[in-house]
Amino acid sequence: MSYLYQFCNNFSFLILSAIGLSIIFGMMGIINLAHGEFIMLGAYITTFLATAGVPLPVAILIGALGTGVFGFLIDRLIISHLYNRPLDSVVATWGISLIMCQGMRILFGSSIPGTSTPLGSFSIGDGKYSVYRILLAVIALLVVVAVYFIFMHTKIGLHARATMQNSSIASSMGVNSNKMYALTFAFGSALAGFCGGLYAPTMSITPDIGSNFMMESFVTVIVGGTNPLVGTVLSGGVLGLVRSFLEMNMGTFAGRVGLLVVAILFIRLVPKGFSGLVDNIRKKMEVKKHAKN
Amino acid sequence: MILEVKNVTSGYDRVMIVNNVSISIDKGEIVSIIGRNGVGKSTLMKTLIGLLKTSSGEIDFDGANITKMKAHNRAKSGIGYVPQGHGIFPNLTVEENLKMGTMINSDGTQKNFEMVYDYFPRLAERKKQMAGSMSGGEQAMLSIGRVLTGNPKILLLDEPSEGVQPNIVSQMGEIVYKISSELGLTVLMVEQHMGLIQQITERAYVLDKGAIIASLSQEEVKDNQIIKQYLTV
Numbered sequence: 001m002s003y004l005y006q007f008c009n010n011f012s013f014l015i016l017s018a019i020g021l022s023i024i025f026g027m028m029g030i031i032n033l034a035h036g037e038f039i040m041l042g043a044y045i046t047t048f049l050a051t052a053g054v055p056l057p058v059a060i061l062i063g064a065l066g067t068g069v070f071g072f073l074i075d076r077l078i079i080s081h082l083y084n085r086p087l088d089s090v091v092a093t094w095g096i097s098l099i100m101c102q103g104m105r106i107l108f109g110s111s112i113p114g115t116s117t118p119l120g121s122f123s124i125g126d127g128k129y130s131v132y133r134i135l136l137a138v139i140a141l142l143v144v145v146a147v148y149f150i151f152m153h154t155k156i157g158l159h160a161r162a163t164m165q166n167s168s169i170a171s172s173m174g175v176n177s178n179k180m181y182a183l184t185f186a187f188g189s190a191l192a193g194f195c196g197g198l199y200a201p202t203m204s205i206t207p208d209i210g211s212n213f214m215m216e217s218f219v220t221v222i223v224g225g226t227n228p229l230v231g232t233v234l235s236g237g238v239l240g241l242v243r244s245f246l247e248m249n250m251g252t253f254a255g256r257v258g259l260l261v262v263a264i265l266f267i268r269l270v271p272k273g274f275s276g277l278v279d280n281i282r283k284k285m286e287v288k289k290h291a292k293n
Numbered sequence: 294m295i296l297e298v299k300n301v302t303s304g305y306d307r308v309m310i311v312n313n314v315s316i317s318i319d320k321g322e323i324v325s326i327i328g329r330n331g332v333g334k335s336t337l338m339k340t341l342i343g344l345l346k347t348s349s350g351e352i353d354f355d356g357a358n359i360t361k362m363k364a365h366n367r368a369k370s371g372i373g374y375v376p377q378g379h380g381i382f383p384n385l386t387v388e389e390n391l392k393m394g395t396m397i398n399s400d401g402t403q404k405n406f407e408m409v410y411d412y413f414p415r416l417a418e419r420k421k422q423m424a425g426s427m428s429g430g431e432q433a434m435l436s437i438g439r440v441l442t443g444n445p446k447i448l449l450l451d452e453p454s455e456g457v458q459p460n461i462v463s464q465m466g467e468i469v470y471k472i473s474s475e476l477g478l479t480v481l482m483v484e485q486h487m488g489l490i491q492q493i494t495e496r497a498y499v500l501d502k503g504a505i506i507a508s509l510s511q512e513e514v515k516d517n518q519i520i521k522q523y524l525t526v
Binding site: 168286 | 342343344363364365367368369374376380382383384385389392393394396397422423425426439440443
């Protein structure tokens, strides 16, 4: 039971922290080094609202929305000038992360009063389990389903996937690819803000809170590859298992080291991550299927 | 006149590839732009759809000046662009690729889908297949079918014969001719496949070093001697 709980905990943390980053990287090829600070922004907005008396679920949604709007503005003002310039966008987003982190420190000091983790806990045998943490795992799954639905079953999702594959051809079909990129960046940012809002009640709210998420989110994206759905889910699942096993047997530090080791192995053995792996398998199956026809 | 290109110059960054080109096409015509490799044919097509900026000159389409218009708006104004190499979305299914065309003009979408499946029954059989796993000929058909779902006013075909088996090329020519005559659709085709040019073209422009050097009538296009002179190196 405690293995399962730990796995759910790790899986939801990896998925929620990585999915926004993964969408921005997979769809736009932009490595957003300010991703952690976007999570921080979501956590701040949520905490301010929650401590002011706004119900937590509403505060979390406003946190996500606020971070999405902020992401949209950052895209229009800065990122849109750096499309197809991945290295420049790395430097720019790093700069944005520094400004956001220090800006928060100047504006609100080294920490703000947080909210307590809601919903309490329950015990089974010797183990004590937080209901909120279990809820987070359910929410992580719902986020994956929602993202899948948006990308696979809506018109805007189809246009986003087409733009990701070939933006010039998509624009020659009538898709405004700049608008598509701006929406994608805003959506990825909103998911980062959502993650920050969800985890805000579980941690101390400080300007450098984003660094708690950065390593995990980047490792998940590296191991997952460019497909924000298949890659992130498989990567979150496998890394969640590895981390839970190591944490339960050898401690938290071993869990973090284990994630990095898996990432290094993946870069060496499967450079395109789970996305590339699944893509190859699917292509082989299609070829076999049509060879039969 | 549905498309008029007046003294257009365009290219990449500061290197101009297309120089002072002027062409005009009437509604319902099938016109080809012929020329050897690297003379600027595809650059001209990309300029017409708006993927490359026009450095100087003017492009009028269906009574409007579209010179400054962005590619997605040009598509919505009724230009159906079929790029070189077919430009299908490999990781979208055939059906999803076709849906992308409906952005051009979403009126009567279902009717247009049925029409496309009538012209290209192979696409109907492979609706759920990933487009990237289809043969060159099937991808060419998908690429043409995709813009037809949007009910365009003009088809810009950029070397549709590329990567397609010779026996399929003439079949494709028949379908394009049929589509143009049945729908009254204007076609501007860039090509260097002599058979396809002669099969469907009503008149042609010859492009060399980015400039129009000759305008050929249908009789001249059908004359092997003349056409070879412009196509062979």
